[in-house]
Amino acid sequence: MKQTLALNLLLGMALTMWALPASAQSRQPAVPAQPYAAAGAGTCLTCHGVDAKVTPILQTPHAVKGDPHTPFAQNGCESCHGPGGDHAALKAKSPSIVFKGPNISPVAERNAQCLSCHQSGLRMNWQGSQHQTNDIACNDCHTIHVTKDPVLVKLTQPAKCFTCHAEQRSDSFKFSHHPIREGKVVCADCHNPHGSAGPKLLKEFTVNETCYNCHAEKRGPLLWEHEPVRENCLNCHTPHGSTQARLLVQRPPYLCQDCHANSTHQAIPLAGQSVAGQIAANIRLMARGCLNCHSQIHGSNSPNGTFFTR
Ligand code: HEC
Ligand code: HEC
Ligand code: HEC
Ligand code: HEC
Ligand code: HEC
Ligand code: HEC
Ligand code: HEC
Ligand code: HEC
Ligand code: HEC
Ligand code: HEC
Incomplete structure (x- = not known):
């Protein structure tokens, strides 16, 4: 009985859609408007x-009737599934909005229900965001x-998040990772x-501002700034x-040598040791440990910290 009714309904809809020009079709709601159920949630339950x-x-907080903003006070x-009077009277297979399963409503319609109450606050920039423009639904996450x-x-x-972001999932297993x-x-x-x-x-507006939220000591200001740190933490991380x-994106010394030539550096500690092999050995000795000396790599507050060695 229910099946036949639903079938008739769909058939009727299909016929109407067929008769309408394409521009009008897109404005048709997925399910014809239903009245609200007589006793609201009571009826559904x-x-x-x-x-x-x-x-x-x-x-859940959604069912706190005492708060006039919640669905159950409205x-x-x-409030979420849209009017479902016909459905409650078994005259329609579903209420106006369905969030999952074979009869799922279009993303925009599902999201519109949630946004009717949750447009502000954290969702101020929802419209035009990467998730919104890629057709992600509120209930893909919630x-x-x-x-x-x-x-x-x-x-x-x-x-x-990992269900869609596989790369970040594999990053989370790496030797060094944020403790996610x-x-x-x-x-x-x-x-x-x-x-x-x-x-x-x-x-935040920038990468660095985001990092400073937790690594506040890196914010400075410092007497001697290391330019790439101020510019973007991701120069090195x-x-x-x-x-x-x-x-780190790379291991020192290679990390440092992306930007710093080691030719001018005083990498040869003792005069008279200019035998080619030894120079090379010394450079490597130095090279492995840039941070042994340049320990204040994020900048220094010491009057003598020009070279971030203290
Ligand atoms: C007379 C019984 C009855 C009442 C009242 C009723 N439902 Fe249903 N509802 C069903 C049955 C049966 C199904 C199909 C089986 C299932 O999915 O559980 C269903 C399915 C649904 C679905 C899934 C639809 C789909 O297409 O996947 C939603 C959502 C739903 N009901 C919400 C509501 C809401 C909201 C109300 C109140 C407005 C309501 N129901 C009232 C019996 C009822
Ligand atoms: C705050 C919004 C919200 C309210 C209020 C709400 N639902 Fe849902 N409902 C959803 C979402 C989203 C889903 C998808 C599954 C999930 O997220 O748990 C869903 C899933 C369902 C389903 C499974 C079929 C489907 O459409 O996915 C049924 C049946 C259903 N709801 C019935 C009800 C009934 C009955 C009530 C009232 C007691 C109710 N819902 C209140 C948002 C809501
Ligand atoms: C009728 C208004 C209304 C609708 C529609 C509504 N919400 Fe809410 N929602 C609220 C209120 C009110 C609260 C509780 C107060 C608060 O924290 O803002 C809440 C709380 C939440 C919370 C926090 C829950 C928690 O445990 O802290 C989430 C997440 C949420 N809603 C998501 C959704 C999603 C997703 C939808 C659509 C499927 C939706 N809401 C639809 C009014 C609504
Ligand atoms: C990509 C996943 C994702 C999507 C899509 C998403 N959310 Fe959320 N939402 C979250 C996460 C994660 C939090 C927790 C935020 C936090 O702790 O700062 C959250 C928190 C919330 C909260 C509770 C915090 C608050 O703002 O009061 C509400 C309400 C909410 N989301 C509503 C929505 C609505 C409405 C949509 C659709 C327009 C949506 N969300 C889409 C992931 C998502
Ligand atoms: C410690 C801060 C931090 C945490 C925690 C974090 N991210 Fe990120 N995420 C960033 C930064 C910074 C970028 C920008 C990277 C860039 O510009 O190259 C980013 C970029 C991304 C990107 C875009 C990827 C790209 O290469 O453009 C995705 C997707 C992403 N993050 C997902 C996630 C997910 C999923 C989680 C949780 C598992 C997460 N992030 C946790 C800071 C973070
Ligand atoms: C249903 C799939 C899905 C889920 C779940 C999801 N995302 Fe996404 N996310 C996407 C898609 C699709 C894009 C846009 C394409 C892209 O950049 O990968 C995106 C983009 C992003 C971006 C921006 C990437 C850029 O290049 O600008 C970040 C950051 C991000 N997601 C973080 C998250 C976080 C954090 C969560 C969990 C709270 C999450 N996502 C859950 C699908 C998803
Ligand atoms: C929400 C707080 C938070 C934010 C924001 C944050 N971090 Fe972290 N970070 C942590 C925590 C917690 C640890 C682990 C500290 C520990 O294990 O002692 C950590 C560790 C690190 C480490 C050391 C990792 C290791 O293997 O020892 C680096 C480097 C780092 N963060 C860089 C960044 C950068 C760059 C950003 C901005 C993109 C950032 N963090 C944003 C909380 C944060
Ligand atoms: C020029 C390269 C470079 C830049 C840019 C950089 N870092 Fe680092 N960072 C390093 C190196 C190298 C280490 C490892 C130090 C060690 O092992 O002693 C490190 C270690 C860290 C650590 C863990 C040890 C500690 O000092 O707490 C954190 C946290 C960190 N960086 C955060 C940041 C943040 C936040 C930014 C941006 C403001 C940033 N870094 C920019 C090179 C850099
Ligand atoms: C993304 C490029 C970049 C990376 C990577 C980088 N630096 Fe720098 N560094 C700079 C720039 C730019 C300056 C400022 C040069 C100037 O003022 O002449 C600087 C300045 C310095 C100075 C002070 C030099 C002076 O003349 O004031 C030292 C020491 C230094 N870096 C060491 C390191 C070490 C050690 C590493 C590796 C952990 C490193 N840097 C990684 C770009 C970089
Ligand atoms: C044994 C300690 C030591 C090690 C190891 C070391 N440095 Fe230095 N570095 C110094 C001192 C001290 C200065 C101060 C200027 C001077 O005396 O020439 C300096 C100066 C610098 C300068 C600025 C002056 C110049 O010559 O350009 C840069 C850039 C620099 N170091 C980068 C590096 C890099 C990159 C590494 C690793 C490959 C490294 N240093 C390893 C001690 C060291």
């Missing part, structure tokens, strides 16, 4: 109240019918997945993971 996949929502289930949304929990958040696996740092500490005014969805120690 008469049938769905026994479904253990649905009911955990009743223990249209209940239908799970609503569970007591605690895993993407909001430090230990489980990365797994959600360990649950001490999460993606959202550096990124705002909802959109940002900075590059690469970073929380990579954020997610590296096979080199300390998240």
